[in-house]
Amino acid sequence: MSLFVREIPCQELVELVTAYFDGSLSRSERRRFRAHIRGCDHCTTYVEQMREVIEATGTLTEEDIDPVAREELMEAFRGWKAGR
Amino acid sequence: MTESSDKDLVERLRAGDEAAFAELIDRYGAMMLRVAQMYVRDRATAEEVVQETWLAVLNGIDRFEGRSSLKTWLFRILTNRAKTRGEREGRMVPFSSLAGADEGDQPAVDPDRFLGPDSRAPGAWAAPPRAWPQDKLLERETLGVIRMAIEELPEAQREVIRLRDIEGWTPMEVTDALEITDGNQRVLLHRARSKVRAALEMYFDPDLAGGAP
Numbered sequence: 001m002s003l004f005v006r007e008i009p010c011q012e013l014v015e016l017v018t019a020y021f022d023g024s025l026s027r028s029e030r031r032r033f034r035a036h037i038r039g040c041d042h043c044t045t046y047v048e049q050m051r052e053v054i055e056a057t058g059t060l061t062e063e064d065i066d067p068v069a070r071e072e073l074m075e076a077f078r079g080w081k082a083g084r
Numbered sequence: 085m086t087e088s089s090d091k092d093l094v095e096r097l098r099a100g101d102e103a104a105f106a107e108l109i110d111r112y113g114a115m116m117l118r119v120a121q122m123y124v125r126d127r128a129t130a131e132e133v134v135q136e137t138w139l140a141v142l143n144g145i146d147r148f149e150g151r152s153s154l155k156t157w158l159f160r161i162l163t164n165r166a167k168t169r170g171e172r173e174g175r176m177v178p179f180s181s182l183a184g185a186d187e188g189d190q191p192a193v194d195p196d197r198f199l200g201p202d203s204r205a206p207g208a209w210a211a212p213p214r215a216w217p218q219d220k221l222l223e224r225e226t227l228g229v230i231r232m233a234i235e236e237l238p239e240a241q242r243e244v245i246r247l248r249d250i251e252g253w254t255p256m257e258v259t260d261a262l263e264i265t266d267g268n269q270r271v272l273l274h275r276a277r278s279k280v281r282a283a284l285e286m287y288f289d290p291d292l293a294g295g296a297p
Contacts, residue, residue: 076135
């Protein structure tokens with residue numbers, strides 16, 4: 001391991017958050033990411049906010065299927081069933 | 085409400101069980117229409133694509149072996165059909181310009197919020213984020229801000245954040261269904277989440293977010 005592991009600047013760290021959450025950073029990137037977070041309150045806050053964004057977005061619900069379209073699909077199903 | 089398993093649903097569909105079909109369209113129908121709409125010109129065409137997809141699913145149900153999940157199989161058929169239709173219409177495929185040619189290079193955070201190259205610590209926060217009030221995060225008004233921010237995203241970003249963060253799909257399910265690479269779905273998701281975060285910051289901390297003169 002190099003003695004001169006390059007530190008990730010804050011501006012770069014904010015671009016790695018999604019990859020970090022998805023577990024798709026390389027081992028060395030992940031290590032540097034964590035090391036940075038440990039020493040940087042601002043980035044800790046930033047990462048926490050990204051977690052909060054995901055959590056809050058997760059409480060939203062999608063709209064339901066349009067009832068007319070739904071009925072058409074049910075008709076299509078009955079047609080399929082009859083012809084089976 | 086408990087969700088039936090794929091195996092159970094497939095068996096019931098094969099037996100012609102209408103309730104099983106209803107469960108599936110209630111679960112995926114709205115999302116399928118949204119995805120189809122990314123590829124084709126208008127809503128009517130998207131509805132046709134969705135309908136064709138369901139027929140293809142029903143007609144192929146006897147051959148479904150469960151090697152992929154029902155959801156993945158369903159959306160793969162949908163995407164293929166929607167793509168073909170879109171190409172015939174001469175419409176640009178939304179994911180073709182992925183590296184962001186249409187949107188330029190979009191940083192997650194305004195570069196003015198960081199120290200410049202000539203400073204003592206280039207790239208360190210100059211205007212750092214401040215923790216948000218925890219008790220307000222899930223308030224109706226906050227969720228409205230998020231919903232609005234998602235509505236305003238470019239469509240590829242919008243659909244990916246919907247699938248990943250609202251519908252709770254895994255990265256692999258998204259890449260399979262939309263036929264994009266893992267890297268692409270992540271870039272889209274990252275941009276989308278970053279913009280939603282920026283919108284929330286604007287809401288909670290307007291002087292900070294609007295910091296650039």
